[in-house]
Amino acid sequence: MTRIAVVDYGAGNLVSIEQALSAAGADVVLARRADSFADADALVVPGVGAAGPAMARLRRRGLEVPIRAWIAAGRPFLGICLGLQLLFEGSDEDGAVTLGVLPGRTVRLPDAPRLPHIGWNQVERRHAHPLFAGIEEKADFYFVHSYAAIPASSANGLILAETTHGGRFVSAIARGSLTGVQFHPERSGRDGLRLLANFVEIARGAGAAARGRPAAARAR
Amino acid sequence: MLRVRVIPCLDVANGRVVKGTRFVDLTDEGDPPELAERYAAEGADEIVFLDIDAAPDGRGTLLEIVERTARRAFVPLTVGGGVRSVTEMRDVLRAGADKVSFNTAAVRDPGLVRRCARRFGSQAVVVAIDARRRAGPDDPGGGWEVVVKGGREATGIDALAWAERAVAAGAGELLVTSIDRDGTGAGYDTPLLRAIIDRVRVPVIASGGASGPADFVAAVRDGGASAVLAASIFHRRRHSIADVKAVMAAAGIPVRVAIGALA
Numbered sequence: 001m002t003r004i005a006v007v008d009y010g011a012g013n014l015v016s017i018e019q020a021l022s023a024a025g026a027d028v029v030l031a032r033r034a035d036s037f038a039d040a041d042a043l044v045v046p047g048v049g050a051a052g053p054a055m056a057r058l059r060r061r062g063l064e065v066p067i068r069a070w071i072a073a074g075r076p077f078l079g080i081c082l083g084l085q086l087l088f089e090g091s092d093e094d095g096a097v098t099l100g101v102l103p104g105r106t107v108r109l110p111d112a113p114r115l116p117h118i119g120w121n122q123v124e125r126r127h128a129h130p131l132f133a134g135i136e137e138k139a140d141f142y143f144v145h146s147y148a149a150i151p152a153s154s155a156n157g158l159i160l161a162e163t164t165h166g167g168r169f170v171s172a173i174a175r176g177s178l179t180g181v182q183f184h185p186e187r188s189g190r191d192g193l194r195l196l197a198n199f200v201e202i203a204r205g206a207g208a209a210a211r212g213r214p215a216a217a218r219a220r
Numbered sequence: 221m222l223r224v225r226v227i228p229c230l231d232v233a234n235g236r237v238v239k240g241t242r243f244v245d246l247t248d249e250g251d252p253p254e255l256a257e258r259y260a261a262e263g264a265d266e267i268v269f270l271d272i273d274a275a276p277d278g279r280g281t282l283l284e285i286v287e288r289t290a291r292r293a294f295v296p297l298t299v300g301g302g303v304r305s306v307t308e309m310r311d312v313l314r315a316g317a318d319k320v321s322f323n324t325a326a327v328r329d330p331g332l333v334r335r336c337a338r339r340f341g342s343q344a345v346v347v348a349i350d351a352r353r354r355a356g357p358d359d360p361g362g363g364w365e366v367v368v369k370g371g372r373e374a375t376g377i378d379a380l381a382w383a384e385r386a387v388a389a390g391a392g393e394l395l396v397t398s399i400d401r402d403g404t405g406a407g408y409d410t411p412l413l414r415a416i417i418d419r420v421r422v423p424v425i426a427s428g429g430a431s432g433p434a435d436f437v438a439a440v441r442d443g444g445a446s447a448v449l450a451a452s453i454f455h456r457r458r459h460s461i462a463d464v465k466a467v468m469a470a471a472g473i474p475v476r477v478a479i480g481a482l483a
Contacts (some may be wrong), residue, residue, distance in 0.1 A: 015290040015316035048318075049341030114446065116343045116392045118423050120223040120265055120476045140223060140476045142265075142296055144318065144343045165222050187296045187318065189260065 001027045002204040005037030006044045007067070007083075009057045016186040017046055017080070017196075024197035034066035042177075042203030043070050046186075047082030048144070051091035051098055051106065054082055064099065071101045076177040076203045081145060084173065084180030088149045102173070103152035111166035115146045121171075123183065125161045129174045131181075132161075133198050139191045141171075141183035148182055149173070177202050223476040224440050224468065225265035225447035226461055227425065228454045230255055232301075233273040235281040239455050249455060253288040259454070260293040263461045265476055267293060268321070268395075268449060271301030272370070279308070283315040290316025300348055300395075309336050313344065321346040321395055324368040327375060327382070330389045337390025346425075347391035350399050351379035351412055357400040360411040371399040383416045394424045395449065401429025403452070408435055413443030425449050433459060433467030440473050 004021050008014060008030040021028045021044070031037040045067065047054050058064045071077055071087075079087055086098045091106035098106070109117055120140040125132060148169035151158045161172035163182070171182045179199065185192035230237045230252055237255050238246040249255070256267045267289070271282050282299070289297055299312050300321030309320045326333050326347050337345045350371055355362030364379035383394055396416055398409035408426045417424050423446035426439035430450040439445045453459050465475040 013290065013313055013316050013318055015287055015314075016294060019291045020294060048343060049339075053339075114421055114423050116422065117222065118343065118393060119225050119447065122221065144296070146343070184296075184318075187294060189294055193294060 001025070002042070002200055002207055003027045003029065003040045004042045004044060004200065004203060005029050005031040005040035006046065007037070007058075007063060008032050009047075009054065009061055009063060013048075014046065017044065020186045020193050020196045021200060023193065024200040026200045026203070033061060034063055037066070037070075041207035042076035042078070042199070043067070044078045044080065044199075045083035045086065046080045047086070049082060050094050050096075051082065051085060051147075052094040052096035054086065055096050055098055058086075068099055068101055071099075071178055074176060074178070076199070076206045077179065078199050079180035080186070081182060081184060084182055085147060085149045087173075087178075087180055088151070091147065093147050102149075102158060102175075103155045104150050106147050106149045108147055109145075109165060109167065109169055112146075113166050116144060117146065117165045118144045120188075121163050121165060121183075123161045123163055123171050125172075126159055129160050129179075130202055131172070131174060131179050131195060131198050133201075135191050135194055135198075141181075141185065141188040141192060143171075143183045145182060149180075177206050221474050222446075223265065223474050224445070225425075226263070226436065226464055226468075226475065227266045227268055227447055227449040228259045228264050228461065229268040229270055229427070229449050229451040231270050231272045231451065232282065232285065233271075235285060237455075238272070239452060252285045253292050256289045256293045256297070259461065260295045263465060263476070264295060266296040266298065266447070268298045268300065270321075271299065273301075279311075283311060286312060286315040286317050298346060300346070304332070306332075306335050306339050309340065309344075313340060319344050319346050319393070321348045323348040323350065326386060326389075326391075327366060327368050327377065330385060333386060333389040333391055337392070342390050342392035342422075345391050346393045346395055347386040348395040348397065349379055349383060349386070349416075350397045351409075352399040353409075353412075360409075360415075364412055364415075367399055371402070379412070380415055380419055384419050387420045387422050391422065393422055394420065395427055396424055398428040402427075404429055405431030407431065408439040408443055408445075408448075410438055410443035413439060413445050417444040423447060431458075433464045436464050436468055437471045437473065440468070441471065
């Protein structure tokens with residue numbers, strides 16, 4: 001069974017995400033420490049609230065370095081909301097230095113009529129990706145945030161989808177099996193559950209490929 | 221484009237959904253998670269649970285309801301009623317809620333809003349404002365006063381000033397209920413909504429007075445609301461969420477038409 005670790009660092013509601021991934025057929029473990037996700041097939045980092053306190057909690061629990069190593073190894077990853085923003089170098093919200101595995105910054109949503117941006121909004125894809133398999137173009141997903149990540153221009157290829165609230169912002173990113181969404185799939189009804197099931201499929205495929213390689217290669 | 225949300229509100233007491241007019245003549249309407257799931261399937265954009273019991277010994281029951289709901293209805297969940305501390309808010313979020321709504325407790329201690337927003341982010345903190353017209357139910361001339369304890373106690377605080385202070389303290393959203401209109405079916409108090417919306421930059425949810433889809437349209441078009449909440453018209457099945465959204469869409473208001481049901 002595909003094993004998905006959801007990083008539990010005190011950043012909000014994990015009940016829905018756990019339930020949604022289980023419904024998609026995954027074996028879900030809530031990981032408070034790095035050793036509880038080492039043998040997982042995929043890692044999910046959720047999160048709401050401000051970047052600074054979230055990074056402080058990740059560091060305190062010794063999770064920052066293992067998460068970076070996980071991504072560097074090219075293993076399947078899904079960042080949700082703040083979990084997407086933390087992948088970039090820093091946040092204007094409180095000047096926090098974040099994980100920095102992707103080039104770019106998190107900024108306050110430009111030209112927004114009202115903030116926070118709360119509610120259902122359309123996600124417009126730039127290109128196809130298995131994360132959105134079977135989901136209609138411009139489907140609505142649930143957002144609740146005031147900040148969004150802007151990948152550096154050198155990393156424009158990361159942008160998987162955009163959404164408009166006043167100005168346009170990046171609502172999904174992907175590079176291989178490294179993925180992130182600014183919306184909350186666990187709160188986005190049927191399409192959200194479909195997206196999470198797609199991520200479980202991505203993890204299953206990657207897990208099967210890893211098991212097909214010699215043990216020495218997997219241990220790296 | 222951001223959709224205008226349609227939000228059913230479920231009053232919860234002793235672990236059951238109840239209905240009645242302003243806390244009297246309550247009747248049992250069923251299991252909260254079951255009803256929440258039904259509304260989600262019918263297209264609710266969000267669900268609000270209002271704990272009208274809010275007795276300290278009832279908290280365990282509420283948390284259990286929140287958790288069961290979060291496991292069944294994959295739409296956002298807001299819980300209001302009786303949360304008085306950062307710790308209590310943490311417990312409600314941990315059980316599966318996305319937002320907590322503060323009313324009387326915030327009026328008594330605006331610092332509570334600040335502490336909760338700092339800990340969990342403004343996006344998780346809703347301040348519910350119950351407002352009553354000073355000059356009488358049909359005259360907005362004298363402005364609006366904040367009332368607490370479910371409309372039973374006047375505070376003397378100006379509702380517009382309180383809206384600004386609540387947002388300054390960290391509220392990420394305001395849930396504005398007209399006590400004059402609540403339960404009357406006379407429509408939302410759109411001048412109240414407009415007056416508050418002109419003073420704050422956060423989303424405002426309209427509440428109190430809906431009797432039909434046209435009222436929802438007015439709350440958005442005339443009042444400027446980002447979301448519209450109602451209780452009895454959905455519970456009594458006078459109008460479905462889909463009916464309301466169809467009328468809103470026909471009026472040119474962006475609504476989410478896809479259903480939010482389980483896979």
